[in-house]
Amino acid sequence: MQIEKMIAKKDRTISCPICQKSVAKTFRPFCSKRCADVDLSRWLNGHYAIPVTEEDGGIPTPFADGEGDK
Numbered sequence: 001m002q003i004e005k006m007i008a009k010k011d012r013t014i015s016c017p018i019c020q021k022s023v024a025k026t027f028r029p030f031c032s033k034r035c036a037d038v039d040l041s042r043w044l045n046g047h048y049a050i051p052v053t054e055e056d057g058g059i060p061t062p063f064a065d066g067e068g069d070k
């Protein structure tokens with residue numbers, strides 16, 4: 001079973017695709033649940049068109065309104 005050996009070897013050197021830290025078995029291929037969640041949200045955002053309800057006032061103003069000028 002050479003293939004199994006190769007896979008096992010590959011697993012050992014794998015690092016978290018989010019933060020490059022060493023991977024925990026529990027959260028493979030991620031180092032932690034946090035990174036798994038990050039990747040999951042990225043994946044979901046990229047592959048599914050989730051209807052997002054935009055909230056008013058949630059967008060930051062790109063420029064100042066002249067306030068604070070003297």
Ligand SMILES: [Zn+2]
Pocket residue numbers: 016017018019020021030031032035
């Ligand atoms: Zn990580």
